[in-house]
Amino acid sequence: MAESPAEERRGGPAAPQLRLDELLEGLQAQVAQVRATRDRVHTLLDAVLAIGSDLDLDVVLRRITESAVAVVDAEYGALGVLGEEGRIKQFITVGVDEETIKTIGHYPEGEGILGLLIREPEPLRLADLGTHPESVGFPEGHPPMTTFLGTPVRVRDRVFGNLYLTDKRGGAQFDDEDEAVLRTLAAAAGVAIDNARLYEGTRRRERWLAASSELTRSLLSGTDPDQVLHQVATTVRSLAGADLVTMAVPIDDGDELVIEAADGEGAERVRGLVLPATTLAAKVHRSNERITSKALSQEPQGGAGSAAHVELGPGFLLPLVGREHARAVLQVANLPGGEEFSDAAMTMISGFADQAALALEIAEHRREADHLLVLTDRDRIARDLHDLAIQRLFASGLTLNSVLGRISDRPEAAERIQRVVDDLDDTIKTVRTTIYALRERDRSEGRAGLRAKLLSETDQAAEALGFSPALRMTGLLDTGVPAGHADHLLAVLRETLSNAARHAHATVVEVTAETDGSRLRLRVSDNGRGIDPAVTRRSGLDNLRRRATDLGGTLTLTPNEPTGTVVEWTVPLPAAEADA
Incomplete structure (x- = not known):
């Protein structure tokens, strides 16, 4: 049946209205999508x-x-x-x-x-x-x-x-x-x-350049090279972010080195440690080539070196090369689990090490020139004393001797002149002794120092002990210890090592020799049987004690933990005297 006109009017607009709603919803969805995209773009830009x-x-x-x-x-x-x-x-x-x-x-x-x-x-x-x-x-x-x-x-x-x-x-x-x-x-x-x-690379280079300039300035201004080595170790550790940095220098012309400076974790345990020829540092010193390792403490080093005393992870060793040979060996390391050093960091540190080696060489040439000037001055003084002072004193003595014969009738005056002649003879002897001492001092400048003698003593003791004692040396042992004190210290070390070999039956012996400028200290510890209280005759220990008291020092013996003995021999050093 056909719909009426009224019904047609009521139902006609429904379909267009629905389509309009759909279009509006679609438009709103697109607007929302555009806004979301805009917000995301803004978020991305931010x-x-x-x-x-x-x-x-x-x-x-x-x-x-x-x-x-x-x-x-x-x-x-x-x-x-x-x-x-x-x-x-x-x-x-x-x-x-x-x-x-x-x-x-x-x-x-x-x-x-x-x-x-x-x-x-x-x-x-x-x-x-x-x-x-x-x-x-x-x-x-x-x-x-x-x-x-x-x-x-x-x-x-x-x-x-x-x-x-x-x-x-x-x-x-x-x-x-x-x-x-x-x-x-x-x-x-x-x-x-x-x-x-x-x-970051630019800032790092600026810091290294500033450190190099400061190092060169310190050396050329007369700062002691030992202090400069400590400065190098501290600077490298700070700029490289390392856990431990050490500087080892050769002992005389041998294959052994000694850690002269250390900074970081375990620095006190390795400072002054003597490094045998089997260590990585000694190999770097001989080859002048860098060695890199992911685990330094796992490297074969003959049971020695700083990595045997402090557990170390990734690190590297490089030489401070002068014109002819390596002047020192720098070790930069992190603890186990630490990050490995990048090639860029190693290259930067290597450049700083080369700069440090050059500065050390320049400083050494300067010291040699100053030393030569001192020796030349001593030779001039000795020559002047011999050619002028002694000749004049001798001539004065001869003149007074000729006067003695003329006043034989005046015994009191003759006696006084004779005393003057005897004083002149004594003065001539004193001047000649001074001349000999000046020239003998010049000849002895190239002789082995206390460090080399300590190393020689421990090497000789290794034959009796069956192993090499661990040796640490700290301070200006070669230049800051008088010959008499050095002789006493070597005698004490010789006797102590002999006791450890003959009586203690130790398997580990550690020797520490150090000076801070005001005192000299020797410490020898072992893990042997200790001192038997039933033994009352101890002439060797009495000798050690007398060597300490003669110099105003002390000798102490204490038990080592868990077994063994610790011998400490400490004496004061005389005030430094200026060179003539």
């Missing part, structure tokens, strides 16, 4: 500005990770920085609290999905991490994660690291737009990282 607004590399890396989480609306995010061998050396996380990080333990090294992105540096998007064939699961305490989005961060066409994002908020999946935005952010991050690294 992120790019944030990561490019600082030049501190650590700050930049943290901001990159935080920005990546924000632009894709992820729950968790991380940036894994790759080392030189393609393993993760730094892991910056966002969304995981500190307690959880401590529970998880060591950050990942590059296995599973993280390793896949390292081996194949292309964007990777997964709906479920656990279902991927490369997945290896999570460690205990790790928060559960499902969706995944990752992309590499390249710096000048080289992969610097990877961005890892998980669990998009709201339970949604990461989509193509998320991937495109993250790739854009990664490109901007590469530029920011490159700028930060260039800035």
